[in-house]
Amino acid sequence: MFECKPIFNSLLRSKAGAMMLLVQIAITVAIVSNASFIIYDRVQYLKQETGYPEESIFSFSITSFVEDFDQLQQIEIDESVLRGIPGVINAVNLSEIPLSGSGSASSIHTAPPPDTGRGVRAAYVLGDENSVDTLGVKIIAGRNFNQEDVVIQRSPDQVATVAIASKSFVEEMFPDGDGLGNTVFMGPYPVQIIGVVEKMMGPWLKDRKADNFIIFPMVVESTFQKMLVRTEPSERASVMKQVEALMLENNGDRVVSNVIGMDDDKALYNAGDMLMLRMLLVLIVVLVLITALGIYGLTMFNISKRTKQIGTRRALGARKSAIVRYFLIENSMVCSAGLLIGIVGAIYLGDALLKAYSLPALDIMYVVVTAIVVFCISVLSVIIPANRAANISPSIATRSV
Amino acid sequence: MLSMKNINKVYQTEKVQTHALRDFDLEVSEGEFIAVTGPSGSGKTTFLNIAGMLESYSSGDYLLDDINVGKLSDNAKADLRNQKIGFIFQGFNLIPDLNLYENVEVPLRYRGIKSAQRKQRIMDCLEQVGLASRAKHLPQQLSGGQQQRVAIARALAGKPRFLLADEPTGNLDSLMARQVMDLLEQINRDGATIIMVTHDPELARRAPRNIQVVDGQLADFTLYQGAPDMHVSSHAAAQV
Ligand SMILES: Nc1ncnc2c1ncn2[C@@H]1O[C@H](COP(=O)(O)OP(=O)(O)OP(=O)(O)O)[C@@H](O)[C@H]1O
Numbered sequence: 255m256f257e258c259k260p261i262f263n264s265l266l267r268s269k270a271g272a273m274m275l276l277v278q279i280a281i282t283v284a285i286v287s288n289a290s291f292i293i294y295d296r297v298q299y300l301k302q303e304t305g306y307p308e309e310s311i312f313s314f315s316i317t318s319f320v321e322d323f324d325q326l327q328q329i330e331i332d333e334s335v336l337r338g339i340p341g342v343i344n345a346v347n348l349s350e351i352p353l354s355g356s357g358s359a360s361s362i363h364t365a366p367p368p369d370t371g372r373g374v375r376a377a378y379v380l381g382d383e384n385s386v387d388t389l390g391v392k393i394i395a396g397r398n399f400n401q402e403d404v405v406i407q408r409s410p411d412q413v414a415t416v417a418i419a420s421k422s423f424v425e426e427m428f429p430d431g432d433g434l435g436n437t438v439f440m441g442p443y444p445v446q447i448i449g450v451v452e453k454m455m456g457p458w459l460k461d462r463k464a465d466n467f468i469i470f471p472m473v474v475e476s477t478f479q480k481m482l483v484r485t486e487p488s489e490r491a492s493v494m495k496q497v498e499a500l501m502l503e504n505n506g507d508r509v510v511s512n513v514i515g516m517d518d519d520k521a522l523y524n525a526g527d528m529l530m531l532r533m534l535l536v537l538i539v540v541l542v543l544i545t546a547l548g549i550y551g552l553t554m555f556n557i558s559k560r561t562k563q564i565g566t567r568r569a570l571g572a573r574k575s576a577i578v579r580y581f582l583i584e585n586s587m588v589c590s591a592g593l594l595i596g597i598v599g600a601i602y603l604g605d606a607l608l609k610a611y612s613l614p615a616l617d618i619m620y621v622v623v624t625a626i627v628v629f630c631i632s633v634l635s636v637i638i639p640a641n642r643a644a645n646i647s648p649s650i651a652t653r654s655v
Numbered sequence: 656m657l658s659m660k661n662i663n664k665v666y667q668t669e670k671v672q673t674h675a676l677r678d679f680d681l682e683v684s685e686g687e688f689i690a691v692t693g694p695s696g697s698g699k700t701t702f703l704n705i706a707g708m709l710e711s712y713s714s715g716d717y718l719l720d721d722i723n724v725g726k727l728s729d730n731a732k733a734d735l736r737n738q739k740i741g742f743i744f745q746g747f748n749l750i751p752d753l754n755l756y757e758n759v760e761v762p763l764r765y766r767g768i769k770s771a772q773r774k775q776r777i778m779d780c781l782e783q784v785g786l787a788s789r790a791k792h793l794p795q796q797l798s799g800g801q802q803q804r805v806a807i808a809r810a811l812a813g814k815p816r817f818l819l820a821d822e823p824t825g826n827l828d829s830l831m832a833r834q835v836m837d838l839l840e841q842i843n844r845d846g847a848t849i850i851m852v853t854h855d856p857e858l859a860r861r862a863p864r865n866i867q868v869v870d871g872q873l874a875d876f877t878l879y880q881g882a883p884d885m886h887v888s889s890h891a892a893a894q895v
Pocket residue numbers: 666667668673674675693694695696697698699700701702
């Protein structure tokens with residue numbers, strides 16, 4: 255019933271068209287499986303938990319153009335004005351905004367110089383006792399800052415002596431699990447870890463150590479301040495609209511800028527990834543379309559080339575279904591060979607990408623699923639031409655010479 | 656074995672209507688060898704295509720082995736062609752990408768014959784046409800006469816009782832044409848019924864029965880049985 259052997263033999267005898275298709279299918283599988291894996295990886299990255307209720311938080315900057323006023327007192331006033339807005343849960347002055355792509359990081363050590371012991375890199379932020387609550391993160395061990403912990407820095411050697419850190423930092427710093435209450439050194443300054451936060455990510459999501467984040471209870475004088483506000487999720491938009499006017503109302507000698515939701519801030523930081531994601535999607539669609547069209551076109555071409563042969567086969571007793579089957583089998587053979595080469599190619603390409611761009615190792619499932627999808631698409635694109643072939647009249651056998 | 660009554664075939668193209676067959680009547684009995692002649696465009700191929708169920712007809716009745724062909728489904732017709740009819744074409748119609756063995760195998764595969772049995776049949780048929788030694792060759796490596804012999808082997812492979820040939824010698828020189836004709840006569844002696852369209856009067860003369868198609872009708876019905884020397888002409892021995 256199935257004419258696998260003669261179909262295979264006749265394919266070997268006229269390879270040119272089939273080879274082109276085979277190469278195209280191989281390339282499609284190799285590229286599409288890697289592209290879809292990268293997309294998957296990026297989507298995972300983009301939707302990862304950051305620890306923050308991003309939709310309820312926004313931040314903005316204040317730049318003062320006069321210096322002769324009590325900036326530290328102004329911060330207190332600003333925070334309480336913000337807290338007074340209906341819908342606001344808490345507000346805090348922070349040295350840097352998490353997820354924004356700008357911040358500070360340092361190597362934290364187990365001992366002071368010269369013999370610094372083990373070091374772990376972590377991003378950090380300075381803020382007062384409202385930081386944890388405004389960020390909306392959860393302390394799972396130890397305690398929050400109180401007012402006595404907060405150091406108002408009026409000279410450079412006034413630094414915080416306690417800190418709250420993310421769990422992943424504490425665990426990396428103290429693998430034995432005795433991090434809470436222990437002391438680390440930031441340069442020569444000892445800092446005791448008094449609280450551990452389940453999850454809070456630093457300013458750079460793409461950093462390998464994006465999870466290592468520390469809050470020091472400090473407020474520093476500067477003409478450039480950043481404020482972070484947490485609201486009821488439904489109130490954020492209206493609060494964001496009022497904030498500039500309210501800030502300028504209590505002190506007009508400054509500029510409010512960059513009022514932005516935390517989610518939007520993150521999206522801005524990730525704009526490049528989103529663009530890549532879209533381009534990869536387009537690439538996949540285009541490649542798959544070209545392959546489908548290629549199969550469709552090649553089968554159409556094969557049919558017009560073989561009209562007489564098909565008519566003859568029909569005259570010799572082939573049912574229409576046998577003609578359809580012929581083209582399906584032929585396509586499956588070319589496709590399977592292409593898929594095999596494509597799978598090998600995909601693994602090599604994945605390996606190359608891994609080395610060149612430090613992407614995670616390609617999950618073989620992606621190659622398998624892509625191969626199956628490409629196979630199905632190839633079957634779909636051969637069905638229309640094959641049916642057309644089946645409808646060629648057997649009288650062609652005598653009518654065309 | 657074959658019975659056509661009042662067969663009409665009308666080709667409908669955009670502007671013109673061609674009446675290819677008009678009230679065509681023909682009876683063919685088992686074992687006959689019939690040569691069909693007639694001017695170009697008279698409807699010979701149309702008749703042969705209808706006889707071989709390659710085309711449908713517009714009206715009339717056609718019985719093949721008492722089966723009313725007009726009522727058959729497409730699949731049934733394909734199966735019937737495969738079982739009862741062998742086709743020989745002017746252009747040989749071998750499949751270029753298949754070797755001789757595979758070409759002869761085509762109708763057997765459609766019939767679903769097992770591989771071992773197929774092999775026997777194929778080699779027998781190639782033997783019969785004198786090309787068994789070239790089973791692995793591709794059609795393009797053969798001369799026209801040899802290709803036509805392969806096509807005959809293919810037509811014979813399914814052991815059809817009915818052979819339809821449309822100008823089987825049309826593309827061959829006279830020596831090769833005679834060889835093919837010898838082969839057909841042999842096949843006829845072995846019991847197959849043959850209808851052959853030809854333009855060659857010499858070959859037509861060798862067939863026991865001649866019919867002439869003119870303008871879609873059976874204009875002349877000539878029986879030469881037992882009189883191989885007589886010429887094809889309008890003053891034929893017997894008219895129906
Ligand atoms: N598919 C078709 N569509 C329209 N007209 C057709 C078609 N096939 C054949 N005809 C017409 O039907 C008539 C009979 O054609 P047919 O091929 O049967 O002639 P023929 O006797 O075999 O001629 P020849 O000796 O040249 O092969 C011709 O006028 C031809 O033009």
